Amino acid sequence: MPEPMIEAVSLSKQFGRIVAVDDISFSVRVGEVLGFLGPNGAGKTTTMRMLTGYLRPTKGEVSVCGINMLSDPVKAKAKIGYLPEGAPLYPEMTPSTLLRFTGQARGMGGEELANRMDAIADQVHLREVWDQSIETLSKGYKRRLGLAQAILHDPQVLILDEPTDGLDPNQKREVRQLVRDMARSKAIIISTHILEEVNAVCTRAVILAQGRIVADGTPSELESMASDHNAVSILLPRPEASGFAQKLQGIASVRTVQVIDREEDQCLVQAYPIQGSPILKEVTDLIRDQKVSILELRQEPGRLDEVFRNLTLPAEETIQGGQA
Numbered sequence: 001m002p003e004p005m006i007e008a009v010s011l012s013k014q015f016g017r018i019v020a021v022d023d024i025s026f027s028v029r030v031g032e033v034l035g036f037l038g039p040n041g042a043g044k045t046t047t048m049r050m051l052t053g054y055l056r057p058t059k060g061e062v063s064v065c066g067i068n069m070l071s072d073p074v075k076a077k078a079k080i081g082y083l084p085e086g087a088p089l090y091p092e093m094t095p096s097t098l099l100r101f102t103g104q105a106r107g108m109g110g111e112e113l114a115n116r117m118d119a120i121a122d123q124v125h126l127r128e129v130w131d132q133s134i135e136t137l138s139k140g141y142k143r144r145l146g147l148a149q150a151i152l153h154d155p156q157v158l159i160l161d162e163p164t165d166g167l168d169p170n171q172k173r174e175v176r177q178l179v180r181d182m183a184r185s186k187a188i189i190i191s192t193h194i195l196e197e198v199n200a201v202c203t204r205a206v207i208l209a210q211g212r213i214v215a216d217g218t219p220s221e222l223e224s225m226a227s228d229h230n231a232v233s234i235l236l237p238r239p240e241a242s243g244f245a246q247k248l249q250g251i252a253s254v255r256t257v258q259v260i261d262r263e264e265d266q267c268l269v270q271a272y273p274i275q276g277s278p279i280l281k282e283v284t285d286l287i288r289d290q291k292v293s294i295l296e297l298r299q300e301p302g303r304l305d306e307v308f309r310n311l312t313l314p315a316e317e318t319i320q321g322g323q324a
């Protein structure tokens, strides 16, 4: 396994009496895109600000490509590209002047910087506003400019705080693709409130709640924690639904069955397994034996929004399996 490019050990941050980040540890390697999920105030931005050296941890250590952020911040920061939350600074500058300024501050210059700026203008689609003042840019263009600033020096580690926030759907897709492409040679952390983004770009995700990591796994590992993981949904004509549902309930590994009325004289029958174990074979065998004329059949991976809710809300507001 490759060495971790970014490593956090027992990171904590306290603001007065607020514990914003509470003893979290993780590492990210080349090829990984780690997603930070969590409700507002969970500690995602605070963690990212500590990882990038903009905020001093109350406790714990950060290292970037083996360099300690606290004892060697200049060298460690040089390895990182950071897209902070919100809009870029210097509203009176233009994308072109801001990127030149950023590049020079990073020690770039001459032809190298000119070529890099040229490539980035196309990569994040900034060409059409290249010489327009930043304060007049739309939210999406400001976000793209922030991204351009973060990747300008082609850093080995990227920390992107809600990179697709404010972008239109086409741009969201392009930025996700860009992140996936860059991941081949970098270690990337992104935060997001868009759960679909987890499947679309992340190789792994952590869910944060009140400053703690409450889940850490691949997208499918997280989905498998949902109450509908491996549930089987069958769409069929209404007259056949209740008889079939009864037969389904008779399968030993089926915990519960729901029948939901749909339009056009159809019903959706959902069978939930005991402890998320696969039941697809038993269900398809039954369909064949009973000669049921099904219209659709689907095995559920598990709903990430439910897992998210159950891990981040107080216990009385969580969802019970099969009743969602």
Ligand SMILES: Nc1ncnc2c1ncn2[C@@H]1O[C@H](COP(=O)(O)OP(=O)(O)OP(=O)(O)O)[C@@H](O)[C@H]1O
Pocket: 015, 018, 019, 020, 038, 039, 040, 041, 042, 043, 044, 045, 046, 047
């Ligand atoms: N500079 C600060 N001073 C005091 N409290 C702060 C400061 N920065 C963050 N906090 C608090 O720390 C907690 C975590 O905030 P943080 O911005 O890290 O959350 P987040 O997960 O990024 O939320 P969001 O999804 O809204 O961006 C919140 O309670 C916040 O109010």
Ligand SMILES: [Mg+2]
Pocket: 044, 045, 046, 085, 161
């Ligand atoms: Mg935040």
